[in-house]
Amino acid sequence: MYDVVIAGAGIVGAACAYECAREGLKVAVLERDFIGAGATAAGMGHVVVMDDSEAQFALTRYSQQLWQELASELPDDCEYVQTGTLWVAADEEEMSEVRRKHQFYSQRKVPSEILDARSLDAAEPQLRTGLAGALFVKEDAVVYPPCVARYLLERARDLGARVLMGRQVIRLDDEGAGFDDGTVMKGAVMVNAAGAHAASVHPDLPIVPRKGHLLITERYPGFVRHQLIELGYLKSAHKSAADSVAFNIQPRKTGQLLIGSSRQYAVDSPEIDRSILSRMLARATQYIPTLAGLSSLRVWTGLRAATPDNLPLIGRCPGYRYVFAAAGHEGLGITTSLATARLLIDELMSRSPAISPEPYSVQRNTAVHG
Amino acid sequence: MTGIEREVVIVGAGPAGISAACVVAETGRSALLIDDNPSPGGQIWREQDRHGSDWQASHWLRRMHLYRVDVMSGATVIDGDPGRRAIVCETANSVSTIRYKKLILATGARELFLPFPGWTLPNVMGAGGLQALVKSGMPISGKRVVVAGSGPLLLAVGAYLKGQGARVLAIAEQASWSRLARFGLGLPKQPYKLAETWQLKRALFRVPYRAGAWVEAALGGTVLERVRLRVSHRYWEAPCDYLAVGYGLVPNIELAVSLGCQLSGGCVQVDSMQQTSVPDILCAGETTGIGGVELALMEGRIAGFSAIGDRLNAQWLFSDRERFRRFARRLQKAFTLREELRHLPSEETLVCRCEDVSYRRIAPMSGWRAAKLHTRCGMGPCQGRVCGPAAEFLFGWNCQSARPPVFPARIDSLIEHVDK
Amino acid sequence: MADSVWISIDELPVEVEHGTTVAAAILKSDTAGFRRSVTGKWRGPVCGMGICFECRVTINGQPHRRSCLVYCESGMMVRTK
Incomplete structure (x- = not known):
């Protein structure tokens, strides 16, 4: 049994895996394709501060600062350049x-x-x-996201995380992650980081x-x-x-x-x-x-x-005790991946986060959608 | 942008495309032949239009001119929309949308290049590649050349280069004598049967032909200086000016794939009338399976008749086509690539020449798409045309991936798209 | 030469026969390589038919032209890298 089972090895899943592994948690990452195969590979890789709303600003700015900390250790193929x-x-x-x-x-x-x-x-x-x-x-920057996702997962692996490819999760509930072949991987906590496929795992997510x-x-x-x-x-x-x-x-x-x-x-x-x-x-x-x-x-x-309000869904999913979302990042998933992982780990460890997590709670969005 | 409309549009002005165009044009219908090289003829009849000596080439090229086939040279098809029966075509300074009633794809084949240490040095070229360059004006007289790889093309290239005054030091065929003999292509040490097939026996007088031999490494500082061959269990090394190496042919299926045509065994799938899985799109020649000039001509003619709805005349050619296909299959078996070639690259040998990605970085990847995204392999301007087939051979991956444009295209060409 | 064309390759004049491609002209001129690869290595043409993109040069100021697909024209300015 794992402490944390993460569905999705995109940049968000990879960042979450790294944060969890750094806390000494036993992590499994499940990926149906390969690392960064979805929006992580398709997107531009722009680390950008946005000001559409205070909440969007807070998350993008917090995350950008985390990128600046990470930048010095990123390998060359991650192509981090502060272009502005x-x-x-x-x-x-x-x-x-x-x-x-x-x-x-x-x-x-x-x-x-x-x-x-x-x-x-x-x-x-x-x-x-x-x-x-x-x-x-x-301070805005550009980066090559698939290689960052791979780097974060390598670091997580060094800390004991397992990354399993070719495993398609079709269901996440309090018991664990259910696969298309009927088997279940048990975890204390499940994280939905399946990007554009997040809603196929959890149909109630408004994505x-x-x-x-x-x-x-x-x-x-x-x-x-x-x-x-x-x-x-x-x-x-x-x-x-x-x-x-x-x-x-x-x-x-x-x-x-x-x-x-x-x-x-x-x-x-x-x-x-x-x-x-x-x-x-x-x-x-x-x-x-x-x-x-x-x-x-x-x-x-x-x-x-x-998502309807252009903010991601980060935190516990309504109706579950052990299922969390880290999804719905729209066009800002690369920028906000690192902050998402921090907010998630802070919630899991019951710590007070650097920024208020309320605007990104899964509850607020499901409420919007009734 | 200019709009052009023709009853039959043919892409590729090699033997298949030219024979198809002639069949169509002879009935008075409008045929347009599009080709990305600067003059028609394809790879095998390159420059025959100018200084031709091949009777077959001159026959077909004469007919092409006689029946006033429209030829658009130096034009690359970059995109298409089968729903609207249109393709988009780019030249050095223009772009045009071309509408068709029937489209015949005769995009031919390219050489299979396999990585080995030193293969990226200047003056290491394809076998057909060196021949093409010499035909387009590169001086070769007195130069020392080693021809290597696999297949009947090596003999044709060796003979041609020798005829142009090159000192052909050796022709190294990776297939073994016993394998060539088994498929009736040669007696031990004497590739006469094969040479006869290609009418090359006299031309290759005194050129050592070594079967069961392949290039281990190309050596040199900034350019090629020496080549090292493996000849069964021994090594053979010699200084040379050019190394011409090609491991057979790979069909150019990229345009067909982007138009939605189904494949079978890595080639475009066609029925007996050369019809693909996409309505009104036909395919002929090497793109449907490597088979040589005779088969390409036959398929081109059938595709031409098929495009104008002349089933009867097409059917007359079916048995000849089958005969050439049988011969092609036998050749393919004789020249099956040996396992040792998979182990030629060293860890540092580049596999992707556009992005300079080494074997060491690509080998651990789970597949072609992962390799592309994580190492940039296949992401350069050749769009994986060189490293894709190599990776398919080295790692057993399916390296099919068609993203538009079919060839690198100017941004303004993509603005002027089919719908507009 | 009867039917010849003059072009300049890296600012040196080269005379070639009419119908010679730029790639063939560069090979004739004994230039070491056509382009530098992305890691700085010299490269020259491979396929001779517009597939491999190794023979890219700058022709009349336009970068990334496949020299094997272009005939020499009088006064053409070719730049290798």
């Missing part, structure tokens, strides 16, 4: 959003700086001229897939230097329930560029949607016209595990 984020404002209206964000971050001691049109042009010469400016959030497309290019070192995101992302399309695209580009340590982003609801097929891909790339070239001539190597899709 430039929130790009196209016009004066978006510049007022830059100023609001700047004030928000300054009050909370997050280093940021307002760039006017000229300094934006100097910072990222490939951006088209005529943009209004940007907010430079300095729906939100599909995204990404493209990666050939190597163009120095083409852009920061993670670049349009501020339209915040104020318009991405907030509604309709399919949407936004300009979001990330320089990889390799010199490659990751280009996003798209959001589509209620779609769970992995097929590439040519029409939304076209819109997404057209949007990106509106900001960086020279992107058009670059060579793209691959396009793929991923499913984000989205």
Whole structure:
């Protein structure tokens, strides 16, 4: 019997396994595919502080600080680089959003700086001229998530954790984890970290897939230097329930560029949607016209595990004594994985956490959904 | 973006594609032949259009011109949508959507490259690769060349290079004499039967042909300097300028897979009319199974007749096609790759040449997707076309993974997609 | 040469026959390698048919071009790395 049985070896499951193993708990991680095969592999790997809500800010900032602590020990293939984020404002209206964000971050001691049109042009010469400016959030970083998940699991293994591949959990309850072949693995505590599949293990979790497309290019070192995101992302399309695209580009340590982003609801097929891909790339070239001539190597899709209020589900599941959730991280799973694991272990060990866990409790969401 | 529409669109201007296009064009229908190389002919008839000496090639290329087959060279098919019967095609400075009533895939094959120490040194090339480069203007006269790997292509390449003035030091065939003999391809020490098949006997006069021999290592500082062969239980080492090594052929199935065509045994599955599992998409030539130029021509013609609904004329060719397929199967068996080749890479030998990923890092992975995500193997611009088949041979993985675009494509080409 | 084309490879002029690919021209010019791999090793062409991407060079300022698929044209500027 294990102390903790974790379903899912994505970055969230891996972070939870590492935290539990560090406490001396006997941990088993169950993965139906391989390490980081789901959203961990599909996503961008942007460690970013967000300000959509106080709760989102608290979790992302806390987690970002944990990333900064972890960074020095990460192996090279994790590709951690503190690029910072430039929130790009196209016009004066978006510049007022830059100023609001700047004030928000300054009050909370997050280093940021307002760039006017000229300094934006100097910072990222490939951006088209005529943009209004940007907010430079300095401590944001990029990382290669599958290798981080593998590293965290290796560390957990060093501390005695077992990682079992090819085991598909179909049910988690107070008894243990039930597999598709009818067997059960017993644990004192079960953790649902199954990402976009979390709701197939626990149908009451209010998680729906939100599909995204990404493209990666050939190597163009120095083409852009920061993670670049349009501020339209915040104020318009991405907030509604309709399919949407936004300009979001990330320089990889390799010199490659990751280009996003798209959001589509209620779609769970992995097929590439040519029409939304076209819109997404057209949007990106509106900001960086020279992107058009670059060579793209691959396009793929991923499913984000989205919740109604865009906050993850962390903690005990209602109706169970020993089943916990660490799921529903939407597009911020890489950023918030480390904080999620801390909140979980603090709850398991009955310690007081660094930030209030209330906004992420599973209860609040199930209540929203009745 | 330009929009083009043709009754029959053929991808790949090698023997299969050209013969299919001719059959269609001879009936007065519009046929468009698309190819990514700078001129038609495919690998086997490369540059035959300019300075051809192969009678078969000139015959078909003449017909292609005579019947005014439209040829779009230097054009890569990067995506497609079978539902809308359209493909997207990129050239050096344009992109176009091409609509078809019938699509014939004749994308041919590439060489199988297997990793061994030193295989990434400049001047270590494919066997067909070196031949292709010489045909496109690379000087080879007086250069010392070792040809190695497996299959009938080695003899053709050896003879061609010798004809161009190269000093072919040896042809090393990994299959053993006894195996070649068993399949009726050679008498001990004398590959005459096989050479006859390829009409190469005279051309290969005084070139040592060693069966049961393979490259252990390519040696050199920044470029190739020496090659070390294993010849049964002995080693043979010699200085050389070029090493041309290919272990047979791998069908180019990527476009077919991305269009949803079903595979069988690593090749595109077709029925007797060369029809794939996807409506209105046919396939012919090496992509349906490695079989050589005669079979490719036969399949191309059948696909051409099939595309225009001429079942009767197609059926006349069925028995010939079967005869060539039987011969192809025999060849495949004779040249089955030996176990020792799986153990050639050292721990530090690179398997993925685009991302420089070593054997040591890939070997412990649970499969192809895990290897890709955790080591970047297969994630470079060749999209796994080289390391995928190698990993399949080395580790027994299924290395099929088709993500668009079919080939690396400009971002503006992906903006101009089929729906637009 | 009767039907010849001049191109520049790493700023050195090279004369080739019409219908020569850029890859063949580079091999003719005795340049050591075509590109540096991601870990800095010299590489040259392998497949000769646009599959392996080892022969990538910069042609007229455009990086990542497969030199085996491009014919030399008069005045072309080729850069290896």
